[in-house]
Amino acid sequence: MTDARQDQAAEWFAGLRDACCRAFEQLEDVFEESPLAPGRFTRTAWRRDGDDPGDDDHGGGVMALMHGRVFEKVGVNVSVVKGALSPEFRRAIPGGEAAGGQFWAAGISVVAHPCSPLVPAAHMNTRMIVTDHRWFGGGADLTPTFPLAEDSAAFHAALKAACDAHAVADYAHYKAWCDRYFYLPHRGEARGIGGIFFDNLASGDWDADFAFARAVGQAFLAVYSDLVARHLHEPWSEEQRRAQLIKRGRYVEFNLLYDRGTTFGLKTGGNVEAVLMSLPPAVIWP
Numbered sequence: 541m542t543d544a545r546q547d548q549a550a551e552w553f554a555g556l557r558d559a560c561c562r563a564f565e566q567l568e569d570v571f572e573e574s575p576l577a578p579g580r581f582t583r584t585a586w587r588r589d590g591d592d593p594g595d596d597d598h599g600g601g602v603m604a605l606m607h608g609r610v611f612e613k614v615g616v617n618v619s620v621v622k623g624a625l626s627p628e629f630r631r632a633i634p635g636g637e638a639a640g641g642q643f644w645a646a647g648i649s650v651v652a653h654p655c656s657p658l659v660p661a662a663h664m665n666t667r668m669i670v671t672d673h674r675w676f677g678g679g680a681d682l683t684p685t686f687p688l689a690e691d692s693a694a695f696h697a698a699l700k701a702a703c704d705a706h707a708v709a710d711y712a713h714y715k716a717w718c719d720r721y722f723y724l725p726h727r728g729e730a731r732g733i734g735g736i737f738f739d740n741l742a743s744g745d746w747d748a749d750f751a752f753a754r755a756v757g758q759a760f761l762a763v764y765s766d767l768v769a770r771h772l773h774e775p776w777s778e779e780q781r782r783a784q785l786i787k788r789g790r791y792v793e794f795n796l797l798y799d800r801g802t803t804f805g806l807k808t809g810g811n812v813e814a815v816l817m818s819l820p821p822a823v824i825w826p
Contacts, residue, residue: 545746546644549668550620552750553648554602556757560616560650561604563765568608571772579608581616586811588621598623599644603814607821610772612655615817619810620646626807633671644670647678648757649801651818652764657784658771660684660691661732661791663818664760665801666753674746676753677739679714680760681722682767683732683791685784691767692733698763699736699756706752708743711736724794731794739800788823795819 561581568578587600601619608614625633625641633643647667654661666678682695696715703711718737723730736756741749795802795818805815 545674545750546646546668546670549750549753550646552754553618553620553646553666556648556754556761557602557604557616557618560761561606563761564606564611564614564616564652567765567768567772568606568610570769571610573773574609576609579606579611581606584813586814588623588810601811601814603811603817605817608655610655610659610768612653613821614652615650615814617649617814617817618647619814620644621810633669642671645804649817650760652768653788653820654768656771656774656776657685657780658774658776659768661788661820662760662764662767664757664764666757668750668753673742675740675742676749677741678753678756679718679721679735679737680756681718681732681735681737682764683787685780685787687733691770694767695733695735695763698759702752702755702759703736706748706755708741708745708748709738709752714738722794724790724798726797727790727793729790731790782824785822785824786826788820789825792819792823 565578565580581604584603584605585600586603588598599619599621601617601621604616606614622644623642625643627641630641645667647665649665650663652662661683662680663683664678664680666676668674668676680699682692684691700711703709703714714736715734718734719730721737722732722734741752743749802815806812
């Protein structure tokens with residue numbers, strides 16, 4: 541099922557992973573107020589268990605994880621997997637029932653849980669999926685414990701600029717989609733301040749779709765690095781830390797109950813530790 545376009549997408553995701561790791565390690569280096577050593581990413585490769593006894597290569601990925609003095613936990617995962625969707629899952633994936641449920645998927649997922657409650661948590665992912673046709677999906681969103689209007693404006697402006705530069709994208713639509721998606725109905729509240737979310741992007745111009753997917757990753761890395769640096773040196777209290785841990789509980793609830801990426805990873809034989817990388821290292825439910 542692999543062709544040059546799939547190889548090109550997989551290579552891009554790996555390159556973006558490397559850029560994210562470099563940027564986050566640089567933020568660790570500049571925070572000299574902490575007595576701890578700056579964090580560094582540890583990379584762990586994994587292979588997907590096969591669902592086709594006639595094919596020994598079902599892909600896998602690399603989980604890059606860092607626990608540091610700026611980021612309590614940050615993961616940057618890349619995967620390239622293929623095989624057959626389970627019969628009960630094929631109906632949930634566009635084109636999943638065609639060709640015996642065969643699929644190919646590649647993508648990057650970034651989830652950052654900072655130490656400081658004044659630095660927002662963040663998420664970004666982009667992916668390419670192939671069944672009997674191919675498409676891109678993904679998005680980025682911000683989850684501050686204490687939302688600030690200027691931070692929200694900067695984050696949304698960066699994503700809007702990425703959308704506006706590509707005719708295949710629709711910022712207003714993707715922003716509204718994100719607001720609907722990252723919502724906890726059992727709480728009646730949003731997970732964070734939003735961002736953009738898109739799926740099934742197949743405009744008929746693969747190059748244009750891919751260019752937009754790249755732009756989302758680049759815009760996220762630039763604006764989120766700036767937001768972390770903006771608040772990195774601000775002092776915080778134990779009361780603010782407790783509020784952060786409570787907010788993280790909402791993050792856990794969403795990812796385990798509603799997140800499509802979690803469902804897709806688990807139902808396609810992904811590495812469990814990589815799929816659940818998004819969960820924060822410490823959390824409380826009061």
